Amino acid sequence: MKKIAIQGIAGSFHEDAARRYFEDEIEVVECKSFTSVCNLIDTDQVNIAVMAIENSIAGSLLQNYALIRDYHLKIIGEIYIHIQMHLMANPGVAKEDIKTIYSHPIAIKQCAEYLESQFPNVHIIENQDTAASGKLVHDQKLTDAAAIGNQRTAELYELDILDSGLETNRQNYTRFLILSKHARHNDLANKASVCFEVGHYYGALANVLNTFAENKINLTKIQSVPIIGKPNEYTFHIDVEWDSLENYEKALHAILKNVSSLSVLGEYERGELAIHNQ
Ligand SMILES: O=C(O)C(=O)C[C@]1(C(=O)O)C=C[C@@H](O)C=C1
Numbered sequence: 001m002k003k004i005a006i007q008g009i010a011g012s013f014h015e016d017a018a019r020r021y022f023e024d025e026i027e028v029v030e031c032k033s034f035t036s037v038c039n040l041i042d043t044d045q046v047n048i049a050v051m052a053i054e055n056s057i058a059g060s061l062l063q064n065y066a067l068i069r070d071y072h073l074k075i076i077g078e079i080y081i082h083i084q085m086h087l088m089a090n091p092g093v094a095k096e097d098i099k100t101i102y103s104h105p106i107a108i109k110q111c112a113e114y115l116e117s118q119f120p121n122v123h124i125i126e127n128q129d130t131a132a133s134g135k136l137v138h139d140q141k142l143t144d145a146a147a148i149g150n151q152r153t154a155e156l157y158e159l160d161i162l163d164s165g166l167e168t169n170r171q172n173y174t175r176f177l178i179l180s181k182h183a184r185h186n187d188l189a190n191k192a193s194v195c196f197e198v199g200h201y202y203g204a205l206a207n208v209l210n211t212f213a214e215n216k217i218n219l220t221k222i223q224s225v226p227i228i229g230k231p232n233e234y235t236f237h238i239d240v241e242w243d244s245l246e247n248y249e250k251a252l253h254a255i256l257k258n259v260s261s262l263s264v265l266g267e268y269e270r271g272e273l274a275i276h277n278q
Pocket of ligand 1: 007008011012013014015052055083104106107128129130131174
């Protein structure tokens with residue numbers, strides 16, 4: 001059975017992502033932080049990790065970009081999950097009773113407008129993950145608190161859903177990366193994640209991007225990540241997709257002269273972002 005590390009506990013969105021991606025029997029290994037997820041892979045205690053990297057409302061999880069690079073992890077796949085947020089509390093607790101709301105920081109960001117309009121004076125507490133927030137409300141039998149998370153969390157921890165669709169926009173997706181210690185050759189690969197640094201001169205980054213354009217390679221994401229200890233310097237992470245592998249390989253070879261510290265983080269099959277019309 002594959003051992004998959006996630007940040008969070010049963011009922012979290014990470015667990016959902018892991019089970020949807022692998023479909024078959026997996027053993028989910030729960031971790032308290034993204035760093036401990038990376039440590040488990042690094043020490044061969046798990047084969048694979050699932051890690052959120054960006055959300056369509058809250059933006060990128062910058063810390064995770066840095067972890068992937070620092071731990072030399074390889075991206076072997078990705079999955080997009082449609083995220084719906086619910087407000088949940090112990091049975092009998094009404095919205096008027098709520099003085100504290102617990103959730104994961106990225107989940108809180110996705111519900112910022114709702115929280116501002118519905119609970120402007122409530123204490124919002126960031127917690128390890130959404131499911132752990134629901135579990136805390138349940139285990140401590142809190143009667144003046146609620147959690148924000150998914151429907152499965154409410155079911156698992158016997159909480160009542162008080163409100164649904166808390167996210168600022170219904171088109172709310174989180175992209176999760178499938179990570180491994182070693183690269184895997186994939187004949188079906190049509191997407192890659194690459195990172196590099198460029199010098200401080202005009203056109204340095206533009207040259208790299210133009211090279212991809214000239215080779216008909218579609219850039220789907222660019223993210224700058226601060227280099228700690230080097231103020232004003234960044235690592236650029238880009239995701240590219242292709243129809244022709246040959247064009248991608250040509251572009252990659254051509255950018256070598258314009259970048260330093262080039263690293264191919266993974267070549268994998270792109271995940272499908274299925275837009276929900278509701
Ligand atoms: O708290 C959870 O349930 C998680 O799986 C974490 C996480 C995240 O890291 O972005 C995953 C998906 C959602 O975007 C909200 C939170």
